[in-house]
Amino acid sequence: MSPALIRTRQSPEPVQEFIKRRKLSSARAFNTANMSTSSRVLELTEVEESLRTLLIDVAKYIDNSPGHASESQVPLPDELAKQPLVLRWTGGWVRDKLLGVASHDIDVAINKMTGFQFGLRLKEYLEIPGNPEKYGLEGVASNESQSIKAESGKSKIVGGLHKIEANPEKSKHLETVTTKILGLDIDLVNLRKETYSEDSRNPQMEFGTPEEDALRRDATVNAMFYNITTREIEDFTGKGHSDMAQNIIRTPLEPYQTFKDDPLRVLRLIRFASRLNYTIESEARKWMKDAEIKSALQAKISRERVGVELEKMLRGPDPLMALNLIDQLTLYSTIFSDPVQDQTKVYTPDTDNWTTVINFVQEILSSKTGDILVRDAEERYLVWLLSAMVPYRDAPSPPQIEGKKPPPPIATTVAREGFKATNNVCTVITNSIKNHSEISMMVSNSYGRKRPAREELGMAIRRWGSTWRSQTAFALLVNVADEPSAANCKSKSQVYVDLSSKLTTQAHLSAFSNFLEYVHELDLLDVHALKPTLDGKALTKALGVPTGPWMKDALDVVMRWQLRNPGKKDTTEAVEEVRIAKDQSPTPGELIADLMTYFLQLTIRPLFVKTQTQQVTSQGRKVQTTVLPKKFERNQEEKTWKGRDSYALDLLRWVIVAADASLVEKNWHAIVPPLLSILDDVDTEYKAQGCELLKMLLDKTPPSxxxxxxxxxxxxxxxxPCLGYLPTLTPEDRSARLLTVAYPALLSLSAALDDPLTAQNSQKPSQRLKLLDNLVRKGVLMTFTYCPEHAKVTTVTTSSLSAILSSLGLDSIKHLPFILPMLCSILTHPFVTASPPLLLSSIKALQAIILNTWPRMHIHKTEVLKCVTVPWIRMQEEQVKGDDFDKIKEECKIVVEMLRDALQEHADEFQEDVEELIKVDARLAKLFTG
Incomplete structure (x- = not known):
């Protein structure tokens, strides 16, 4: 054949264009007018022509300088050793060329050298200076980095050959070499004949003739060669041309032996039939569904190879045809099964309606629904793969082993073990099985007035994750599969059955289409990727709470708020709504209310459930029956809120600070139990924290x-009982700390106890008054009686006395005979100046006595004057200095002025007493005259 007959073209049709085609038309598929070996002309691209020239020159170089051939595990017959080197392009490249489709993969078959041997000589030839430039090349990659660059279609570096010397043993074992030349993927391999064993598809390989090599291939259309020397297409099976003309997939040899030798050919024939839109020859179909062949496919073929073929089918131009062939050839359980398990003891997949399911996928893809659910090639692949998993939709959950994670669904195990699906694909399958019921429920709820709110639907999609579209497609397919099989409706005509089935599937498609339109209407299609307005760091800072397990769900609460308020995108606004200043009482926003509910119900409550008090019902009311005293427990292991979960106290504090009266009432039942558990703890520090929290709560609690x-x-x-934690049984610092917060909490309780109107109309002493009286008698007076020598404790007691008397008002008079002597003993103590805080708090308590018992001051003026003059003289004698004592002196003068005001009706008598005191000790003049 004259070289003039060869025509080149500058821009080969990209192979991706072929993948995108749904089917090849018969007219385009093959031109029968040019089928003969002698006349059929292949149009080589410019790159292919350069490659052909290079390979021919390398063959001549080897023939002219045979040198020392590298060792090979494949013996070379003597008759081949004397022949010239002949190179052919084989298989798929030839087929695609005849179809007019570009291919970037070329298998080079060598008649008397292995690919390993030829690769070494090719590398040797290209390392000769000046040779690469003849073919538009720049040399051979010498390392992995250069080889990676050679992957580019525009690269002029030959990649992959450096690996021959880097891994000689591996290359010799495989006897093949893969390289990259001018953007083409080149596989170098010798012509071979193969001998198979019963238990493996891996043959014993020997050098063979072109005819033997052609006959060992999987299909006649893949068994034609292009002789690059003669430029002829060689059809050694004698059927390649005719089968292409008739669109037939046929095995070169008898099908049974072909599949028995290599059962993977069953899957390869399905792939080629779906790719080319060819029909598998009837004898081949017969043996493809033979039980012995299917058993061999399961036993001899690695599941990785099964997965490779399956993925190529589903990513090809017609996955529907591939799956239909799998169904028609009864290969479903052979491919989609767990080879590790005994198939007689595992779940049998429900394939009754599978044909309907896989055909329905095509309807989805061509519908408006498909435009939303399937956006790219990856999602297209996933929807076809998920359709193959639908028969496992109702498989029972595998039993869980105690102490281990729940096992994945059976469908996921089938994918992982049956065809070695990737981790990402397995995750999609797991989530599809897990969520399909919820998705279907959400679809059914998307009709009528009770459509899910934006936040509910948005949070659901976020739970489903980034693959929610694929999961939704799976749910749709499950709904179709769960419809009663049309084939079982024997009482109806076939036309009626087909129409009924069609209407049912269209109803499902319409329902899911409406659901997706609703998702689009709410602008939630990409809600899974929506970033929270507040991240964890900003939230913890706003709350003033350390990080912890609570954060994940708390951020979900923030996200719910964000979904309800799509217009609020300012981070500052959200932070300000969460942050509550101590000196302000703003009306809590919606986000705060949501966070409160979450913290109380899902974070705080579970941590306190084992230590919950028995005095309160679950509704937050007092238990009316008799409650036995709780058994004292030294083991504090159950109180995790004191250890690793201590963040719960910070969250509870935030809840109480942030709440207003309405939120306190709404969440009362959830706030009170943990508070009582804290107050009931044996540790005084936790009791103190409980007192602080309870005071804040009571300040917001309506009396009603x-x-x-x-x-x-x-x-x-x-x-x-907190008032009884006194020295020496309780260390003074701890006692003072507890008393400092217990008295204010009790005062807040007294303020919240009585409704003012009810108390005014009642003839009996109010609860409030009883409590305040108890604070004086069982608190202040008892504390001073038991530990008068502890200055810190006494300071807290006298400070609290001022607040108690202010709350009692004139009702303080009944306590005057007891509290005034107490204060007198403190203020006249020889060492009273040793504790300025105690002296100051006692003087202020004296002021509170005058203010609230003024009608009795003319009776007790002598004691009051003694309380103020004695410490004054002490300070003068000791010549004390400092801001503390300056403050005390000013407060003493205020006592005198308050007493003078209280004794206005006895002003002359009081003035005489003052003058007499100054005569006795002139140092008092400044006290009384300023």
Whole structure:
């Protein structure tokens, strides 16, 4: 054949264009007018022509300088050793060329050298200076980095050959070499004949003739060669041309032996039939579904190879045809099964409606629904793969082994073990099985007035994750599969059955289409990728709470708020809504209310459930029956809120600070139990924290709520014992710390106990008044009686006395005979100046006595004057200095002025007493005259 007959073209049709085609038309598939070996002309591209020239020149170089051939595990017959080197391009490249489709993969068959041997000589030839430039090349890659660059179609470096010397043993074993030349993937391999064993598809390889090599191939259309020397197409099976003309897939040899030798050819024939839109020859189909061949496919073929073929089918131009062939040839359970398990003891997949399912995928892809669910080639692949998993939709969950993670669904195991699906694909399958019921429910709820709110639907899609579209497609296919099989409707005509089935599937498609339109209408198609307005760092800073396990779900609460308020995208706005300043009482926003509910119900409550008090019901009311005292437990292991989960206290504090009266009432039942558990703890520090929290809560509690729930008495019973933690049984610092917060909490309780109108109309002493009286008698007076020598404790007691008397008002008079002597003993103590805080708090308590018991001051003026003059003289004698004592002196003068005001009706008598005191000690003049 004259070289003039060869025509080149500058721009080969990209192979991707072929993949995108759905089917090849018969007219385009093959031109029968040019089928003969002698006349059929292949149009080589410019790159292919350069490659052909290079290979011919290398063959001549080898023939002219045979040198020392490298060792090979494949013996070379003597008759071949004397022949010239002949190179052919084989298989798929020839087929695609005849179809008019470009291919960038070329298998080079060598008649008397292995690919390993030829690759070494090719590398040797290209390393000769000046040779690469003849073919538009720049040399051979010498390392992996250069070889990677050679992957580019525009690269002029030959890649891959350096690996021959880097891994000689591996290359010799495989006897093949893969390289990259001018952007083409080149496989170098010798012509071969193969001998197979019963238990493996890997043959014993020997050098063979072109005819033997052609006959060992999987299909006649893949068995034609292009002789690059003669430029002829060689059809050694004698059927390649005719089978292409008739669109037939046929095995070169008898099908049974072909499949028995290499059962993977069953899958390869399905792939080629679906790719080319060819029909598999009837004898081949017969043996493809033979039980012995299917057993061999399971036993001899690695599941990785099965997965490779399956993926090529589903990524090819017609996955539907491939899956239909698998179904028609009864190969489903052979391919989609777990080879590790005994198939007689595992779940049998429900394939009754599988044909309907896979055909329905095509309807999805061509519909409006498909435009949303399938956006790219990867999602197209996933929807076809998921359709193959639908028969496992109802498989029972595998039993869980104690102490281990729940096992994946059976469908996932089938994918992982049956065809070695990637981790990403397995995750999609797992999530599809897990979520399909929820997705279907969401679809059904998307009709009518009770459509899911934006936040509900958005959070659901975020739970489903980035592959929610594929999962939704799976749910749609499950709904179709779960419809009663049309084939079972024997009482109806076939036309009626087909129409009924069609209407049913269209109803499902319409339902899911409406659902997706609703998702689009709410602008939620990409909600899975929506970033929270607040991240974890900003949230913890706004709350003033350390990080912890609570953060993940708390951020979901923030996301719900964000979904409800799509217009609020400013991070500052969200932070300000969460942050609550101590000196402000803003009306809590919607986000705060949501966070409160989450923290109380899902974070705080579970941590306190084992230590929950028995005094309160689950509704936050007082238990009316008799409650036995709780058994003392030294083991604190159950109180994780004191250890690793201590963040719960910070969250509870934030909840109480952030709440207003309405939110306190709404969440009362959830706030009170953990508070009582904290107050009930044996550790005084936690009791102190409980007192602080309870005070903040009571300051926001309406009196009607305490009365309705009956918890006023419960709080009093919990708080009053805190006043008994006194030295020396309790260290003075701890005692003072607890008393400092217990008294304010009790005062807040007294303020919240009575409704003012109810108290005014009642003839009996109010609960509030009883509690305040108890604070004086069982608190202040008892503390001073038991530990008067502990200055810190006494300072807290006298400071609290001022607040108590202010709350009692004139009702303080009944306590005057007891509290005034107490203060007198403190203020006249010889070493009173040793503790300025105690001296100051006592003077202020004296002021509170005058203010609230003024009608009795003319009776007790002598004691009051003694309380103020003695410490004044002490300070003068000791010549104390400093801001503390300056403050005390000013407060003493205020006492005198308050007493003078209280004794206005006895002003002359009081003035005489003052003058007499100054006469006795002139140092008092400044006290009385300023």
């Amino acid at each position: 709520l305490l009365k309705r729930t009956g918890l006023g008495e419960v709080f009093e019973e919990v708080l009053m």
